[in-house]
Amino acid sequence: MVRLLFALTLLGLTLITAFRPQQKTQNRKDPRPNIVLIVADDHGREAVGCYGNPAVKTPHIDQLAAEGVRFTNAFCTTASCSPSRSVLLTGLHNHANGMYGLEHREHHFSSFDTVRSLPVMLQKAGYQTARIGKFHVAPERAYHFQKVLRGGKTNNPASIGRSPVEMADLCYPLFSEASEKPFFLYFATDDPHRSNTVSASGMPVFKGDKANLFGNRPGGYPQVHDVFYQPFQVQVPPYLPDTRATRMELAQYYESISRLDQGVERLVALLKETGQYDNTVIVYLSDNGAPFPGSKTTLYEPGMKLPLIVKLPKPQKPGFVQDAMISWVDLTPTLLDFAGVRPDTVYSQGRSFKSIIEQDRATGWDEVYGSHTLHEVTMYYPMRVLRERRYKLIFNIAHELSFPMALDLYHSFTWQDVRQTGRKLYGKRTVEAYLHRPRFELYDLEADPHEVRNLASDPKHQAILKRMQEKLKRFQQQTKDMWVSKWEFE
Amino acid sequence: MVRLLFALTLLGLTLITAFRPQQKTQNRKDPRPNIVLIVADDHGREAVGCYGNPAVKTPHIDQLAAEGVRFTNAFCTTASCSPSRSVLLTGLHNHANGMYGLEHREHHFSSFDTVRSLPVMLQKAGYQTARIGKFHVAPERAYHFQKVLRGGKTNNPASIGRSPVEMADLCYPLFSEASEKPFFLYFATDDPHRSNTVSASGMPVFKGDKANLFGNRPGGYPQVHDVFYQPFQVQVPPYLPDTRATRMELAQYYESISRLDQGVERLVALLKETGQYDNTVIVYLSDNGAPFPGSKTTLYEPGMKLPLIVKLPKPQKPGFVQDAMISWVDLTPTLLDFAGVRPDTVYSQGRSFKSIIEQDRATGWDEVYGSHTLHEVTMYYPMRVLRERRYKLIFNIAHELSFPMALDLYHSFTWQDVRQTGRKLYGKRTVEAYLHRPRFELYDLEADPHEVRNLASDPKHQAILKRMQEKLKRFQQQTKDMWVSKWEFE
Numbered sequence: 009m010v011r012l013l014f015a016l017t018l019l020g021l022t023l024i025t026a027f028r029p030q031q032k033t034q035n036r037k038d039p040r041p042n043i044v045l046i047v048a049d050d051h052g053r054e055a056v057g058c059y060g061n062p063a064v065k066t067p068h069i070d071q072l073a074a075e076g077v078r079f080t081n082a083f084c085t086t087a088s089c090s091p092s093r094s095v096l097l098t099g100l101h102n103h104a105n106g107m108y109g110l111e112h113r114e115h116h117f118s119s120f121d122t123v124r125s126l127p128v129m130l131q132k133a134g135y136q137t138a139r140i141g142k143f144h145v146a147p148e149r150a151y152h153f154q155k156v157l158r159g160g161k162t163n164n165p166a167s168i169g170r171s172p173v174e175m176a177d178l179c180y181p182l183f184s185e186a187s188e189k190p191f192f193l194y195f196a197t198d199d200p201h202r203s204n205t206v207s208a209s210g211m212p213v214f215k216g217d218k219a220n221l222f223g224n225r226p227g228g229y230p231q232v233h234d235v236f237y238q239p240f241q242v243q244v245p246p247y248l249p250d251t252r253a254t255r256m257e258l259a260q261y262y263e264s265i266s267r268l269d270q271g272v273e274r275l276v277a278l279l280k281e282t283g284q285y286d287n288t289v290i291v292y293l294s295d296n297g298a299p300f301p302g303s304k305t306t307l308y309e310p311g312m313k314l315p316l317i318v319k320l321p322k323p324q325k326p327g328f329v330q331d332a333m334i335s336w337v338d339l340t341p342t343l344l345d346f347a348g349v350r351p352d353t354v355y356s357q358g359r360s361f362k363s364i365i366e367q368d369r370a371t372g373w374d375e376v377y378g379s380h381t382l383h384e385v386t387m388y389y390p391m392r393v394l395r396e397r398r399y400k401l402i403f404n405i406a407h408e409l410s411f412p413m414a415l416d417l418y419h420s421f422t423w424q425d426v427r428q429t430g431r432k433l434y435g436k437r438t439v440e441a442y443l444h445r446p447r448f449e450l451y452d453l454e455a456d457p458h459e460v461r462n463l464a465s466d467p468k469h470q471a472i473l474k475r476m477q478e479k480l481k482r483f484q485q486q487t488k489d490m491w492v493s494k495w496e497f498e
Numbered sequence: 499m500v501r502l503l504f505a506l507t508l509l510g511l512t513l514i515t516a517f518r519p520q521q522k523t524q525n526r527k528d529p530r531p532n533i534v535l536i537v538a539d540d541h542g543r544e545a546v547g548c549y550g551n552p553a554v555k556t557p558h559i560d561q562l563a564a565e566g567v568r569f570t571n572a573f574c575t576t577a578s579c580s581p582s583r584s585v586l587l588t589g590l591h592n593h594a595n596g597m598y599g600l601e602h603r604e605h606h607f608s609s610f611d612t613v614r615s616l617p618v619m620l621q622k623a624g625y626q627t628a629r630i631g632k633f634h635v636a637p638e639r640a641y642h643f644q645k646v647l648r649g650g651k652t653n654n655p656a657s658i659g660r661s662p663v664e665m666a667d668l669c670y671p672l673f674s675e676a677s678e679k680p681f682f683l684y685f686a687t688d689d690p691h692r693s694n695t696v697s698a699s700g701m702p703v704f705k706g707d708k709a710n711l712f713g714n715r716p717g718g719y720p721q722v723h724d725v726f727y728q729p730f731q732v733q734v735p736p737y738l739p740d741t742r743a744t745r746m747e748l749a750q751y752y753e754s755i756s757r758l759d760q761g762v763e764r765l766v767a768l769l770k771e772t773g774q775y776d777n778t779v780i781v782y783l784s785d786n787g788a789p790f791p792g793s794k795t796t797l798y799e800p801g802m803k804l805p806l807i808v809k810l811p812k813p814q815k816p817g818f819v820q821d822a823m824i825s826w827v828d829l830t831p832t833l834l835d836f837a838g839v840r841p842d843t844v845y846s847q848g849r850s851f852k853s854i855i856e857q858d859r860a861t862g863w864d865e866v867y868g869s870h871t872l873h874e875v876t877m878y879y880p881m882r883v884l885r886e887r888r889y890k891l892i893f894n895i896a897h898e899l900s901f902p903m904a905l906d907l908y909h910s911f912t913w914q915d916v917r918q919t920g921r922k923l924y925g926k927r928t929v930e931a932y933l934h935r936p937r938f939e940l941y942d943l944e945a946d947p948h949e950v951r952n953l954a955s956d957p958k959h960q961a962i963l964k965r966m967q968e969k970l971k972r973f974q975q976q977t978k979d980m981w982v983s984k985w986e987f988e
Contacts, residue, residue, distance in 0.1 A: 106606050108875065114980050116596050120606065385598065386980050388878040388896070406878070408898035415983070490604050490876050493905075 036188060038134065040348050041321045042288040043192045044275070045339075047093065048268055049142060049169070049201040052298030053315045054245040055258075055265055063243045064262045065235050068273035069317065072292055075326050076319030077365055081333040083395060086380040087296035087304050087311035090117060090144045092336060093196075096295070097125045097151060099340030099356030101379045103489045109382030111146050116385065118146035124355070126340045127153045130192045133349050138182050139194040141169045153194065157182070169198025170223040172271020173231045176278055183282040190287075190347075197271060199223055200264035202299045202416045216424030219256040220416075222264035231274075235266035246458055247302040247310045247435040253425035254300075261298065289346050290319040291339070301417045302435055302442065307378045307393045307402060308459050318365060325366045332373035333397065334361050357487050377483050381491070387412035390491050394480045400459070401476040402449040405494045410443050436460050448473065526678060528624065530838050531811045532778040533682045534765065535829075537583065538758055539632060539659070539691040542788030543805045544735040545748075545755055553733045554752045555725050558763035559807065562782055565816050566809030567855055571823040573885060576870040577786035577794050577801035580607060580634045582826060583686075586785070587615045587641060589830030589846030591869045593979045599872030601636045606875065608636035614845070616830045617643045620682045623839050628672050629684040631659045643684065647672070659688025661719040662761020666768055673772035680777075680837075687761060689713055690754035692789045692906045706914030709746040710906075712754035721764075725756035736948055737792040737800045737925040743915035744790075751788065779836050780809040781829070791907045792925055792932065797868045797883045797892060798949050808855060815856045822863035823887065824851050847977050867973050871981070877902035880981050884970045890949070891966040892939040895984045900933050926950050938963065 053059050058070040058078060084092045086102050094100075094107035098119070102108060106120040119125075127137040131154060138155035145151045157178045158168065168175050175195065182191055202220045228234045239255035242262060248254050272292065279285040293316045297303035303310035316334070337358030345351060345360035364370035378393030389412050390405040417423060432438055436458040448464040450473050455461075463469040484492035543549050548560040548568060574582045576592050584590075584597035588609070592598060596610040609615075617627040621644060628645035635641045647668045648658065658665050665685065672681055692710045718724045729745035732752060738744050762782065769775040783806045787793035793800035806824070827848030835841060835850035854860035868883030879902050880895040907913060922928055926948040938954040940963050945951075953959040974982035 106604070108606075114596070114978075116598075116608070116610065118606070118608070384980070386983060406896075406899055408900075409896055410898075488604075490874070493876060 036190070038188060038190055039287075040135075040190045041346055042190045042284055043130070043135075043343055043346060044279070044288055044290045045096075045192070045194050045343070046272065046275070046290070046292045047096065047142075047194070047196040048292070048294040048315075049089065049196070049198055050296060050299040050304055051200055051265065051268070051294035051315060052245075052300075052303055052310060053294075053313055054243070054310065055200075055262065055298060056315045058317075059315055061243055063237070063241055065266045066269045068269050068276065069292055069315075072272065072276070072290060072319050073317045073327070076290070076317055076323060077325075077328045077330050079316035079318070079334065080329060080331045081376075081397075082293070082314055082316035083312045083333070083335045083376045083378065084294075084296050084314055085312075085335050085337055085376070085378045087306055088380065088383040089142075089295050090115075091380070091382075092295040094119055094145050095336045096293075096339050097127070097145060097194075098123055099126070099337050099354065099358045101337060101357055101377070101487050101489070103379050103381060103491065104357060104487050107145060109385055109387070111144050114385060115382075117382070119150050121147060121150060123150045125151045126343060127151060127192060127194065129340075129344060129349065129354070130347055133344070133347050134189055135192045135347060136182075136187060136189045137192045137194075138179075139196070140175050140178055141196040142198055143196070155182070169196070170225075170267075171229040171232070172197045172199060172268050173274045174229070176271050176274035179275065180278050180282070183278055183284050192343075192347075195271075195275065197268050199268035199271075200261055200299075202420070204416065216419045216421055219253070219260050219421050222257075222260045223267075224260055224263050229267065232267050232270055235263060237262040245298075245310065245435075247308070247437070248300055248422065249426060249431060249434055251422070251425055251429075253421040257300070257420065257422050287321045288319075289321060289343070290317075291343070292317040292319075293336075293339075299416065300420065301413065301423050302437070304417065305380075305383045305387070305414050306411075307380055307391050309453075309457070312378055312393075312395070320365070323366070328366050330365065330367075330370075332361060332364060332367075332370045333376050333395070334358075334373060335376035335378075377480070377487075379487075379489065383412075383414050387414065390494075392480055392484060392489070392491065394476050394483070396476070398452060398454050399472055399476065400449075400451045400453055401464075401473070401480060402445075403477075403480055404445045404447055404449065405491055407445050407447045411445060448477070450476070526680070528678060528680055529777075530625075530680045531836055532680045532774055533620070533625075533833055533836060534769070534778055534780045535586075535682070535684050535833070536762065536765070536780070536782045537586065537632075537684070537686040538782070538784040538805075539579065539686070539688055540786060540789040540794055541690055541755060541758070541784035541805060542735075542790075542793055542800060543784075543803055544733070544800065545690075545752065545788060546805050548807075549805055551733055553727070553731050555756045556759045558759050558766065559782060559805075562762065562766070562780060562809050563807045563817070566780070566807055566813060567815075567818045567820050569806035569808070569824065570819060570821045571866075571887075572783070572804055572806030573802045573823070573825045573866045573868065574784075574786050574804055575802075575825050575827055575866070575868045577796055578870065578873040579632075579785050580605075581870070581872075582785040584609055584635050585826045586783075586829050587617070587635060587684075588613055589616070589827050589844065589848045591827060591847055591867070591977050591979070593869050593871060593981065594847060594977050597635060599875055599877070601634050604875060605872075607872070609640050611637060611640060613640045615641045616833060617641060617682060617684065619830075619834060619839065619844070620837055623834070623837050624679055625682045625837060626672075626677060626679045627682045627684075628669070629686070630665050630668055631686040632688055633686070645672070659686070660713040660715075660757075661722070662687050662689060662758050663721045663764045664719070666761050666764035667721075669765065670768050670772070673768055673774050682833075682837075685765065687758050689758035689761075690751055690789075692910070694906065706909045706911055709743070709750050709911050712747075712750045713757075714750055714753050719757065722757050722760055725753060727752045735788075735800065735925075737798070737927070738790055738912065739916060739921060739924055741912070741915055741919075743911040747790070747910065747912050777811045778809075779811060779833070780807075781833075782807040782809075783826075783829075789906065790910065791903065791913050792927070794907065795870075795873045795877070795904050796901075797870055797881050799943075799947070802868055802883070802885070810855070813856070818856050820855065820857075820860075822851060822854060822857075822860045823866050823885070824848075824863060825866035825868075867970070867977075869977075869979065873902075873904050877904065880984075882970055882974060882979070882981070884966050884973070886966070888942060888944050889962055889966065890939075890941045890943055891954075891963070891970060892935075893967075893970055894935045894937055894939065895981055897935050897937045901935060938967070940966070 091102035140157035242258040581592035630647040732748040
């Protein structure tokens with residue numbers, strides 16, 4: 009049946025329209041909305057049209073924002089793929105759910121068996137749950153989805169993430185089948201992550217002498233219209249050096265993002281075709297910031313301040329811009345709230361923002377916490393962060409170490425070019441400051457949005473430092489953070 | 499049946515003798531030996547009678563050495579419980595089997611699903627496999643034993659490890675049942691580990707103002723004759739400060755060891771009673787060194803140079819002292835070799851020492867490698883070690899960090915006393931040198947057995963340093979060590 013429908017979708021939307029179930033959701037007895045959670049891989053906020061970048065073409069993500077709510081203060085809590093997804097799917101900081109670092113290969117981190125995840129709780133609440141694309145969390149039984157949508161002619165799930173339109177088509181059966189249950193779809197693309205080239209021995213092979221392709225390939229992907237960018241067209245964000253190498257990589261990055269945007273287009277089109285759109289909560293976000301040194305794996309603003317768009321089933325204020333500060337620990341309680349699960353039955357370290365989603369100047373949403381420990385297993389660099397509206401405190405627990413570089417970022421053209429040319433400055437920060445950090449970093453983001461003037465040892469800011477240190481320590485105690493011991497041992 | 503036999507064993511050995519199967523193994527068609535692997539928890543070599551300590555009473559371990567082979571150059575590869583056991587049971591360094599740190603609670607490390615362990619391979623080779631006591635490795639399916647012997651009136655396996663005589667009694671059914679298959683018994687005590695007192699919140703509670711009890715308790719354990727020690731009676735090894743606090747803790751430690759020794763006594767007695775003794779390979783060893791700062795969690799000699807006694811089924815040279823250098827990666831291939839498994843079918847990073855076990859001056863056994871990464875998940879401190887007969891090289895990969903202290907060692911009376919009295923010296927080493935280490939440590943163990951004079955920057959030793967660095971790096975490459983990247987990034 010899936011294969012048949014897949015073949016049909018390939019004939020195009022015209023043909024699919026013929027099978028369109030008219031307003032099926034209105035016939036369903038269960039009035040609760042469907043939920044579609046789109047998780048982009050490494051999509052930095054500075055490379056989204058509706059977040060102010062006129063160069064990158066993301067018309068369909070922008071359209072979602074035009075119809076929904078666009079958050080301007082949304083943050084991941086850890087800028088690493090598996091840990092961040094574990095937070096999204098549990099409502100627990102990764103130090104509390106066990107996913108301290110990457111899940112795959114030798115890194116081999118996994119959440120505790122006792123963790124109860126969003127799909128498991130939604131299934132229990134009567135939802136049908138399905139996922140497609142990148143998973144990257146473990147153990148499977150803790151993060152169990154009822155359906156795993158796979159496909160393509162090769163039946164190779166690994167290839168699907170780079171073909172987001174094909175991914176969307178594979179979701180058609182879920183949208184169109186007659187069911188008494190609402191669905192939860194977890195739609196996780198590989199775009200716009202860097203391409204990994206893995207050698208026979210399993211070690212990544214990079215040369216760092218040309219731009220990474222970010223999944224782009226000659227001939228493109230089925231039904232995707234390649235959108236090409238020239239290096240002179242891209243916008244270099246302030247945290248990156250404005251070099252030819254960076255621009256060449258950003259051009260490839262943008263191409264990957266525009267492919268992803270077409271996946272969103274198709275997904276929305278199919279939700280409309282099947283009559284589901286007006287009863288579906290659609291969330292668009294990224295696991296962490298862009299895959300460049302200075303963003304991903306850091307908890308500086310480019311790494312943790314991310315796109316978040318929520319399209320409600322019946323928007324009261326289309327195009328609303330929400331400035332409440334929320335973080336990825338809040339996603340699970342919020343989506344459970346949409347599903348009618350009583351908040352007091354949900355164990356989470358976040359809280360639902362459903363009730364304030366279209367509310368102006370919501371009170372009590374003025375700080376978020378971050379907690380990052382590892383990315384690759386060799387990259388131990390625990391950081392704990394308190395981000396208020398004006399001030400940000402970073403506790404670099406293992407600050408004596410050089411900041412560890414992810415293999416793909418270390419071997420990037422952008423970084424290798426900086427090394428080879430001996431540049432001292434990387435974006436607004438010196439290379440030296442990027443690699444060697446003090447125990448505490450305190451920034452006044454109003455005066456210093458690029459986080460380059462550390463106020464932690466400034467006499468005028470000692471009261472603020474102390475206040476924020478106390479809050480951060482309390483956060484660690486309250487969220488069962490093993491690394492809270494690092495305050496004592498110093 | 500198990501309960502019945504257990505009840506019978508409680509009536510004493512006299513009664514059991516009545517049921518004694520006469521020379522059962524000679525009737526068995528399969529002539530291969532049984533294997534009993536006794537793993538003590540934190541039993542440092544300096545606290546064993548037959549290794550030269552006249553103060554501690556270990557007559558039955560000593561008797562095993564008198565009948566078997568005593569190794570004088572046996573080493574664990576990582577001085578942490580779960581990682582070391584994973585090495586023992588796989589023949590792979592823990593960086594290659596995935597058990598980078600402790601298995602339990604929040605630490606949550608586990609080996610790769612693809613790992614094939616000793617019990618699994620022995621089962622495949624036709625052995626019946628059973629374990630009792632501390633397990634501490636994961637996942638279960640990778641380290642599967644057919645039987646898990648539990649018991650006691652409380653049926654609480656956690657309590658059994660402190661009652662090694664009771665543990666031995668629980669093995670009686672395995673020894674006495676009629677079976678066509680030889681058995682492999684993994685016998686892992688909690689003795690002589692420190693007692694853990696865990697609070698309701700799951701955090702350890704220690705005060706550091708009196709001696710830890712090392713599992714000793716008023717009233718003792720069933721069938722164990724408490725052997726008490728006075729602080730003045732103990733031998734303080736050179737790596738510890740000779741203080742009242744240390745002596746009080748060593749007295750408790752010795753008591754725990756003498757309890758463990760009685761477990762060995764009972765185990766041997768039951769093997770004899772059931773006619774198995776003369777066809778059983780018995781191995782006695784410890785996972786790592788003594789639970790004191792300066793030993794456990796370090797790869798200094800007290801942490802990694804350990805007791806190893808192998809009692810052969812038919813010793814040719816009872817009491818033989820073997821000085822070949824072997825390490826815990828060699829155990830799995832050796833025991834499989836005893837079981838008749840062809841070495842070329844075993845994937846291991848060690849090699850069998852069966853053929854040289856009673857051989858004088860065996861050639862080609864002159865170096866071992868160590869690889870330690872974490873103990874608790876907060877204790878990232880990767881070390882790679884090449885230990886030759888004369889020289890030892892330690893590569894402290896994260897040397898910029900203070901050496902992390904395990905909670906139980908940090909809160910020990912021994913260590914807290916040193917902190918509170920402000921002592922500068924801890925054993926032969928300064929506290930400062932213990933906590934802050936250079937990237938490389940090179941020791942001439944002939945001239946400097948206590949590893950206090952680092953020769954890594956001595957001009958006369960640069961050729962040796964370079965030669966050993968090259969070997970160490972090659973070892974990392976050959977054993978798929980992710981941390982080999984740390985040479986490049988510096």
